[in-house]
Amino acid sequence: MNNPNFDLLMFARGPLFDIALLVFVAGVLIRVVEILILGRKKDFSKAKGQPVQQGIKTIFTRTFPRPGAIKANPITIVGGYVFHIGFFIAFLLFVPHIALIEELTGLSWPGVGRVVIEGATVLAVIAGLALLYTRWKDPVRRKLTTWVDYLVLILSLLPLITGYVAVNKLFGDPTFMMALHVLSVDILMIVFPFTKLMHAFTFAMARYYNGSIQGRKGAES
């Protein structure tokens, strides 16, 4: 029997997924190598502090905002945390996702219950919408944001929304919704290397460099 929804799902998780994965992996690799090959000049100044240690430390410590920052930018910071944490819970701790990752890589870990996954998804979507709102409303962020940035934020929310709808069979044909879910993930992977989504990998480099530059002088970072 011919079921176009099923065909779409098979396409999204079959050939398109493979292409998306290839673009994602190759793209990220190119972007990272493109940065690293630029290198940096040897620093001849005599170090006062410990650049390497402080660089590594800063990768972790910069996760936490300075005192007073949350009060000044509550939506961006709290929304940012909730969105990132929620996204990764839904992505990495949902049992069917783990099964898929195991299929691809052989790695697996325990998942968490549906309640946690769904709670995290809802919170992440609300946080994402709040981030969209402050981008649009706040004059500083509005001026910095390009249309690609808006698009990327919306594209990051789609897997969460479609996944929630498909798993809970909220509306529409469940197979079709699942196809949309996988499609949204494919698209996210394809745009990833060309957009600010790259920060998910390069932030560690940026924080390291910042910490090591400051650390050389014995200054905080």
Added chain:
Amino acid sequence: MSATVERGVNALREQVDAPVASFFSSCVSCGLCADACIFFQETQDPQYTPIRKVELLRRVWENEYTLFGRVKNMVGLGNRITEEDFTEMEQLVYDSCTMCGRCTMVCPVGNDITMMIRKMREGMSAAGHAPVELIGAAKRHTTGNSPMGDLSKAIEAQVKHAIADTGIEIAFDKPGVDYLVILSAQEIAEYPEVIGAMAQIFDKAGVTWTIASEAFEATNVGVQIGNRDVAKYLVTRVVEAAEKLKVKKVISPECGHAYQALRWEGPNLIGREYGFEVVHIIELLDQLRAEGKLKTSGKDSDKITFHDPCQINRRGGINKEPRRLLNMVAENFVETEDAGTMNWCCSAGGGVGANERAGHLKDAAFQLKKRQFEKVAPDKIVTMCAFCHHTLENALEDNDMDIEVAGLTEMMAEYLEDED
């Protein structure tokens, strides 16, 4: 592309390295750096968001150092940089940035925006878009001996004064001593008391030192304007004098950017390690304190607060030293809000003070300092940069605030223990 634009773009191209590429790749346009910037805080104008100030560097990186950007360029979708772009950036790169380093401390992805602004200035000055006052200062300094003009007579006179005041011998160009003292033009012209203060402290501590008649001035307008050649030329003068006199260490004076230029940028400008070490005067005083060679008696009973110069604390790592020293001589030392690593700039560093066009921005920025000082209501503000000293003194006066400003070295000398 006109010749000047091309020079500017070439200079920017040379500035792109792995840190820069990782910073631009990571920026998520969250806007959090805006709140860190004194110019945004006091104007609430979104154009002063720090990351916007490096937009041309970002474009050069994207156009030339990313695959995607190069493809866009090839098909004619690239974003060419024009003369107008450089003109537009002037007031962002020079007028509304003191290179204070606060933005670098708050960016969640870790971007060192301040370092990139330093790099942006290389492109701006190569394209002929640096502020005229800074260009003038660079000319005076490279052809003479200080950004303020010829100070050789002044330094001689001030040293004579110091000798007369203290009864301590101060020698020019004395080889074989441990330390070479260099001063900032601001100190020589406006706060020469620091010479006598050092003479007294060093005399008691048994520190041997000299002043080089060929390189007595430490400031470096090259790092402010963003011109490596000028910066290198000025650093080389000090390096040559120090190596000729065979001193073990050079003392960087109470001057913020001089410390950056001499200790951190200098070796990279000349492309080798120095044959001597650089210490900041306050680091040295704190070391003498720890060794028991700097002893004081009595304390100032005024309510005193401390202003951290950005280049010495946040960008220089000297944070606890001045506080340990100040606590020796101040009975009533009260910190302002955000003191220490996150202190706010005096409002005129990084060349802003010399730049007339930036006057209104500087005045606006000072309002933040004003509110902080009003909260503490000190009798005296102590600092460790002669330019901060100068800026605060003038701004306090303009704002009808009756608060004295003092340099930390002088203050320590004032309370030196008198054993005999």
